Structures are given as structure tokens and as C-alpha cells.
Amino acid sequence: MRIEHDALGERKLDKSLSYGIQTLRAKENFAISGKTIAHIPDFVASIVQIKHAAAIANNRAGVLDQSVSDAIGKAASDTLKDLSPRDFVVDIYHGGGGTSANMNVNEVLANRANEIATGHKGYDFVHPNTHVNMGQSTNDVIPAAMKMTVYQRLTKLENALGGFIHSLDKKESEFNEIVKLGRTCLQDALPITLGQQFSGYKSAFERMLVDVQDVKSVCLELPLSATAIGTEFGTFPGYKEGLYKALCELTGVEWGIEHNLFDGLQNADLWLKVSAVTKAVALNLHKLSGDLRLMSSGPRAGLEEISLPAVQPGSSIMPGKVNPVMPEMAMQVYFRVLGNDVAISRACEGELDLNVWESLILNCVTESCELLTECMPLLAKKCIDGIVANSEKCFKDAEQSLALSTVIATLFDYQTASKLAKQADLENKTIKQVVIENKVMSEEDAGRYLDPLMMTSPDRFNELFNSKRGS
Incomplete structure (x- = not known):
């Protein structure tokens, strides 16, 4: 065992542990969800990269010895290579505006840096506050790390959207000439091609891709160097410039500083925008999935317009039943993202000079991004790519x-038109049949003008309409 001290006293820790006394207290205080900061992809890594960049910047500013800076840098590099959940144990639901998360990383890096320099853990050579946290505060490190984390999550979501759009595009082309009945208010409407319907889905997700890219770019602006409340107190000349330069070098991403550091700490409305985008993606996913369930309903007493791939049996009692389980999975993702949006909205309210609910915001935002990123490739591979159009059924419904x-x-x-529609309805006939019976059109003209596929193309119909007017 080893003994560590803090402002509240001393505690014994197992010598094998890389974290320290403040992390131990947080582990005991916030044992609530079982989900730790290590379970948020890229979050701990982002904090570690900030610490590494700060050590480089402080050394270049002449306030941190080269040997200490090198030890912190080596500890950071080693940590990133082998980021163990055993070392980062603070529950994601913790108070204090992220102090526990920040100190968890400070202590791990300090202990590892000491091991590198002296051969044993402890803080006699590198201290978690004095050296690892130099020029920083929890209040600028955590929101910066959040932005870095979400930037990475949005990049993955962006890639998932690109693949999903590709799947929809292929179906649009495949179904381009398959005419079906359009429906508004769940009632029969004008004909549409299945390809046109899928073009609408594709366009929605193309718009979502642009929105993700836009909000992702805002995450590049970090509040680092603000320290506790935005005044930059505790930093040294040259630190700010050196910090951003080093961070860009370490990560390969062009991070920049927030326009107003006080705003960067006080206000969390960016996360409302991020959440709104993920909610919109999830909403469109829900709409598409719901439509797939309706269009594939049956197979003998529903719309029966399309058949979805069968990925598992659908009933424990009804043999042969197959359910639209992949769309139903996607719709549940929407429900979860919607719930996360409500939590984010409340957590963004904050007060005075710091928003202290950032750990909850981070948990919800990253979960929404992850769910969507994992959901879309699954829905594409196991459902959309294998959709088969029931073209005969589609045409029959459109014709009637x-x-x-x-x-x-x-x-x-x-x-x-109204009179003929009423007659067709009463006599259970098609519009084409009653038009011919009432000699409104010849059989040849009726076949040309009442072709459902013709009605899906303005160019085709206008050509016929103009020829009719000319005659």
C-alpha cells in the first residue's frame, strides 16, 4: 500500500493503482451507474492529449523543466497506447463540473511520469496539480475535451451517414420504374415510383449530413487557456499560443480558440445544436423505418408493397411469421435519442460563470452519436440493401x-372527374373502366392517359397533355 494526502486528509491506496487519492474519493462518492469516463469513447484520450500539449507549451514558455515535460509527454503517449478502464474509474454521473475526471487523468499521468523518471509511483518528481495541471483548470479542460470528443463522434456519424445514403441511392435507382400508389393521410393518392419515394429518404439524409458537418466544425473552437472563469489567470506568456500549436501537432486536427472565453465556460447552447442534429437524424431514421414497416405489412393482409429481408423468426407461437425487427430497432434508437435531447436541454441551462452539468451532457450527446453511428450500417446491411419490391402488387394498387x-x-x-370517381367507387371499378364506359375517352386514350407510370413524370404527362390540347 501507499499513502496519499489531499486537503481532506490521507488515504491508503494499493501500490499497483495508477490513480490517486482524489480519484479514490470520487470512485466512492459517485458509485451510481457503473459507466465511467473510460466508457465514453475518445474522452479520456482527449484530456490526455490536452495535458501533453500543455506540458509542451509550458516548457516552451520556460516555466516547466524539460525533464518534467518529457516525463509527462511519455506518460501521456504510453497511456494513449494502453488506455485501461482500470485507471479511469470516475462515474460519468459526478458533481463538481468535471473536477473528478480532470484529477483522475492528472493523477494517472503524474504517477506514470514519476515511474518513468524515478522508477516508482508518487508525486515527488511530477505533481498532478503543480505540473500536469499547470496553466489549466477543470473548467477549461473538460469543455474542451468534450468538444474534441464529440468532434470525433460526429466524424464517425458523418461516415455512417455517407454509407447509409449510398444504400438509399442504390435502391432509388433499382426502383426507378416501379410505380406504386402514393398515400397522404394514409389514404390513396396519386401514383409515385418506389424510386421517387426512396429519393425523398435519400435527400433527407443528405441534408442531415450537411447539418452534421456544420455543427462538427463548431466543435473545433476550444476554451483552453480560459482557466477557472475565463480570465486566463494561472497561465504564462506564450502558453496559449504554444498550447494550441502543440495540440494541433499531437492530434492532426486544426483546433482554434473560442472567440470569447467567458462565453465558452458560461454557456452550453452548442450542445443544444449538436443534440438537435442527432435528433433530426434519428427522426428521419424513425420516419423511414416506420414507412418500411407499413409498406412491408402483411404479407397477405397488408400493403405488401415491399418485402424486407428475414433476419430471424418473428414469433414463438406462430410458425412462418417474420417481423420487421431491424426497422423496429432503429425506431427505438430514435426514442432514446429523443430522451437524451430532453436531458441535454435541461443540463444546458447552467448558471453564472460555469455550466457544471457537462458530464451528463457528454454522456447523452455521445450516446446519441454512438447509437446512430452503429444503427445506420446495421439497418442498411440487414434491411435496406435486401429490400425487394413487389412490383405487381404495387402496380395493381396504383391502377385501381x-x-x-x-x-x-x-x-x-x-x-x-368527381362524377366518374363516385361511379367507380360505387361500382367497384377502376377509373379507366368507367371512363371508357362513359365514352369520355377511347380505350386507346384511356390506356395512354391513365397509365400510373405516366403520372409519375411531369415531362411525360405534359407531352401527352399538350398533344391533347393541340388535337
């Missing part, structure tokens, strides 16, 4: 729609 009377209203007048 009373909405085809819209053609008659366009060529003749609304009253005639």
Missing part, C-alpha cells in the same frame, strides 16, 4: 386508385 380521376380533372373539368 380513384386518384387517377385527377387526370380527368386536368384534361376536362373537376365536376366530370
